[in-house]
Amino acid sequence: MADRKEAFAAHTSIANKDSTSATLPTPSLVLASASPRRLSLLKQIGVIPDIVSPADIDEAAHKDELPRDTAKRLSQEKAHAVFPQFGGKFLLAADTVVAVGRRALNKAENEEEAYSFLKLLSGRRHQVHTGVTLAMPNETTISRLVSSSVVFKALSEHELRSYIQTEEWRGKAGGYAIQGRAASFVRSIQGSYSNVVGLPLFEVSNMLIGNGFDIWTSRE
Numbered sequence: 272m273a274d275r276k277e278a279f280a281a282h283t284s285i286a287n288k289d290s291t292s293a294t295l296p297t298p299s300l301v302l303a304s305a306s307p308r309r310l311s312l313l314k315q316i317g318v319i320p321d322i323v324s325p326a327d328i329d330e331a332a333h334k335d336e337l338p339r340d341t342a343k344r345l346s347q348e349k350a351h352a353v354f355p356q357f358g359g360k361f362l363l364a365a366d367t368v369v370a371v372g373r374r375a376l377n378k379a380e381n382e383e384e385a386y387s388f389l390k391l392l393s394g395r396r397h398q399v400h401t402g403v404t405l406a407m408p409n410e411t412t413i414s415r416l417v418s419s420s421v422v423f424k425a426l427s428e429h430e431l432r433s434y435i436q437t438e439e440w441r442g443k444a445g446g447y448a449i450q451g452r453a454a455s456f457v458r459s460i461q462g463s464y465s466n467v468v469g470l471p472l473f474e475v476s477n478m479l480i481g482n483g484f485d486i487w488t489s490r491e
């Protein structure tokens with residue numbers, strides 16, 4: 272009996288919270304990204320951007336710039352490029368760079384480059400850095416860098432060639448997508464999985480919540 276009472280009380284309080292939060296104004300968010308992965312990662316935590324507006328910037332690294340610094344800087348530049356069009360809203364931008372030591376592996380341009388990236392990643396550890404910048408309605412911005420470490424098994428020639436055929440490497444930093452068939456290459460990962468895919472959800476939600484964006488009132 273006590274169990275049923277508790278269950279009813281819990282149900283009622285969820286229902287009440289639900290109806291309360293449904294009446295709260297939903298904060299407006301701009302996602303400054305062309306990446307479908309970033310959009311679906313945000314949706315995964317219930318955050319639905321009002322506007323998706325990709326930034327068109329030069330993504331080349333500066334001379335002697337460390338990959339982690341490139342990721343953070345580019346997230347800031349993406350935010351700054353788009354923010355002026357959407358004043359008064361929250362805006363989120365990110366950049367993901369795959370790095371082997373000081374060498375950055377950007378998005379592979381063609382099959383040869385994708386093959387050479389995967390050959391380099393084969394049997395070793397690499398880093399995935401994602402820079403995230405949040406611009407606030409009051410025009411202040413904050414940026415975070417999140418780094419994860421990924422170890423690939425040694426890839427056979429058959430695996431390398433077959434993966435290239437899947438085309439999944441296109442548009443992905445480092446020439447692979449952990450959320451696809453390349454998951455079978457990943458021996459271990461240290462850090463945030465969503466960071467590797469392109470948007471570290473723990474840190475992003477903390478950035479949003481810490482700056483007054485209630486992720487629980489952003490609903491589809």
Ligand SMILES: Cc1cn([C@H]2C[C@H](O)[C@@H](COP(=O)(O)OP(=O)(O)OP(=O)(O)O)O2)c(=O)[nH]c1=O
Pocket residue numbers: 303304305306307308309325326330349365366367368369378399442443444445447448449450467468469
């Ligand atoms: C390593 C890795 C990267 N990626 C993707 C995430 C990003 O879309 C892309 C890195 O390129 P980015 O330049 O960070 O992003 P983008 O050009 O795709 O989008 P935008 O700049 O408009 O935000 O690689 C995966 O989807 N899976 C992975 O495992």
